[in-house]
Amino acid sequence: MALRIIIFEDNDKLRESLVFLLKNTGDYEVAGDYNNCVDAGNITRVYEPDVVLMDIDMPEVTGIKGVRMVKEARPDTAVIMFTVFEDDEKLFQSLCAGANGYLLKKISPSRLFDAIHEVMEGGAPMSPAIARKVLGSFRQGRTNQYSITARELEVLTMLTKGYSTKMIASDLNISFETARSHLKNIYTKLHVNCGKEAISKALKEHII
Amino acid sequence: MALRIIIFEDNDKLRESLVFLLKNTGDYEVAGDYNNCVDAGNITRVYEPDVVLMDIDMPEVTGIKGVRMVKEARPDTAVIMFTVFEDDEKLFQSLCAGANGYLLKKISPSRLFDAIHEVMEGGAPMSPAIARKVLGSFRQGRTNQYSITARELEVLTMLTKGYSTKMIASDLNISFETARSHLKNIYTKLHVNCGKEAISKALKEHII
DNA sequence: CGAATGATCCCCTATTAGGGGGATTAACTT
DNA sequence: AAGTTAATCCCCCTAATAGGGGATCATTCG
Structure with missing residues (x-):
């Protein structure tokens, strides 16, 4: 036909x-x-x-x-x-x-x-x-212009999944304060002021 | 050659x-x-x-x-x-x-x-x-399967920009409680429990 | 005309997040 | 050997968020 x-x-x-x-x-x-x-x-x-x-x-x-x-x-x-x-x-x-x-x-x-x-x-x-x-359009340049470490990337990835600091800490078997430290460092490196902005930036710029 | x-x-x-x-x-x-x-x-x-x-x-x-x-x-x-x-x-x-x-x-x-x-x-x-x-992979459903309203979409968009509830309220000239209401409705509709998850879902599924 | 919906507003409480400090250890660099 | 960095942990305090209730009013719709 x-x-x-x-x-x-x-x-x-x-x-x-x-x-x-x-x-x-x-x-x-x-x-x-x-x-x-x-x-x-x-x-x-x-x-x-x-x-x-x-x-x-x-x-x-x-x-x-x-x-x-x-x-x-x-x-x-x-x-x-x-x-x-x-x-x-x-x-x-x-x-x-x-x-x-x-x-x-x-x-x-x-x-x-x-x-x-x-x-x-x-x-x-x-x-x-x-x-x-x-x-x-898929090509992604140097992913790491923010010098996010491997550990921080783990934390950031969990953050984008909606995990709370407490959940991140227990999943990674580290203390709450350590997880918080990582988060603070991530915010500084990404030049953002909160987790929501960090998630947005990470997803939009394909950092994760 | x-x-x-x-x-x-x-x-x-x-x-x-x-x-x-x-x-x-x-x-x-x-x-x-x-x-x-x-x-x-x-x-x-x-x-x-x-x-x-x-x-x-x-x-x-x-x-x-x-x-x-x-x-x-x-x-x-x-x-x-x-x-x-x-x-x-x-x-x-x-x-x-x-x-x-x-x-x-x-x-x-x-x-x-x-x-x-x-x-x-x-x-x-x-x-x-x-x-x-x-x-x-470019195709976007455009189904609005979560039945997010126009106003909610505004709020959600601002959320992905890292705006706090307070900022959203003042930018939209509505009270803090109204903005919060919208957020709560958004979380319910997207089946998530917090703003971070909502941002993630909105960006990943091209809702915004 | 009622029912449903969307947008607006309010209260209360517990948890979470964010900003500011500071500290130790191990590993890698110079 | 000294310096740097990553990863780990701790404290204090304030602000923001989430979840649980409600409520009013206008518009849309069968």
Whole structure:
């Protein structure tokens, strides 16, 4: 059975080219093409597409919201962002909204077909530059710019789990005062004034 | 000029196969192959490889640490993880350590060559299942499964910034007791017993 | 119209946390 | 051998937090 595809793209010429391209391979059924995604949720519910190609920069409702609407309507539909934007903001917003792939418009038609098949096989097609950005976002530099010791890291980790000073002390088999000492040192090193700030900083900066 | 490649893989047969495979295409220079990455840092400094293929499960020093050593020695060297592991833990640890790609050992030789070229062109080759996990990690539920109200979200956000109850109250122009009420309701809804746990949960589950 | 909810406010008590000191020991560095 | 650091422990005091009760008022909703 042909893959059912829906396209959201406000550039009429490009959209028509895509429709033409996909239809003429014979492998795809273009179930619809729209120049906006105002009604993306209902469209998805009605046509139950396998794949959605989603532009980002569209009037009224952006493709970012579009992804969210499609995914809420039908989580199994794979959404591939198809855009000229390489900036981090739009990329990560799209991914957070649930996009399954992210292609730059400069890719060749054959790569687009590859990408559609890849996403149907459970993959996540991305243009190389995009994939690099995504992996780069995990990269964590020198974790220890605050020179937190191993012991302090243990204490800090327990703190983020909501342990009280007393619980930390008993779990580590040290006295209450020692645990407190560690905490005080941690606060000084992280330049914070309380445990709550320390937890926030530790989690946000991936110290733990 | 041929791409200079170094392989860290403790399975002798597989490693030799890889060396054979890469050498016989003529496009690659295998500058070294090792069954452990104890000395990965120095090896990288000496041979300055373009690409490193890194197994994860190795005796003494794991490939995760191996990536870190290679990247510290020479950030420009692209490191591709080459492993049987699909579990989230090892995947994300590798990415955090700075891996540029993540391939499962079941891929075909031709795909391996593709991946090596892709990583040299600034991409981030990943097996489809891996790419899906990576993108999935950005996905945020947005379900508000804890039915936190708008006001509570304000309070929770301030809490994660380390604000005390008193500060929250004055910033929101409400009484101390009201702020405290909100906090108590938040703790109940998040099923936690203190502010520290609430902050942890809010940040980890992207509630804020 | 009542019921439910969200936001506001109050009281009481026990525990916890935070800031300020200071001290000892073992291990590693210079 | 002297110095540094990490880890351990102790005391005092004040402020903040958590858990347990309630209460009022407006809005939303069936």
